[in-house]
Amino acid sequence: MNIEVPTLVLGAVAAAFGVFSIFLAALIGPKRYNRAKLEAYECGIEPTPHAVGGGPGNAAGQRFPVKYYLTAMLFIIFDIEIVFLYPWAVHFDALGVFGLAAMALFVFNVSVAYAYEWRRGGLSWD
Incomplete structure (x- = not known):
């Protein structure tokens, strides 16, 4: 029996379950549709018929702050760092010098992203 067959079967079962669940739902x-369910969801901001950014004399349609996305990216960077650091810390003794060097490169890479975010002002909460 081929070694990839169980993985393919599991993928097929997962895909079939997803399609079946959507069809069944x-x-x-x-x-029961109502007006609130048919409106676009704007992250708690009341949707307006005006264009994003507004026009001259239009104070209702303002740009969505980019600070939100910078904070979300910062969270993702450090969340992924922890996901990789935890297994490394658990098996630190078994990895030896290669594991230490690989993790040093990884921490350096994440530190560069942290320094970039810091220089861009992503950590200042105005």
């Missing part, structure tokens, strides 16, 4: 799910 559309078939038997409640269909």
Whole structure:
């Protein structure tokens, strides 16, 4: 038996389950539509019919602050760092010098991203 067959079978079962779940929800799910459910979700900001950024004399449509995205990217960077640091810390003795060098390069790479974010002002909370 080929070694990839169990992985392919698991992938097929997962895909079939996803398609079946969506089909079943559309078939038997409640269909009570109202005005609030049909409106676009704007992260808690009331949607306006004006263009984003507004025009001359239009104070209602303002740009969404980029600070939100910088903070989200910072969270992702450090969240992924912890995901990689934890298994390394658990098996530190077994990895030897190669593991130490690889993790030093990884921490250096993440530190460069941290320094970039710091220089761009992503850590100042105005």
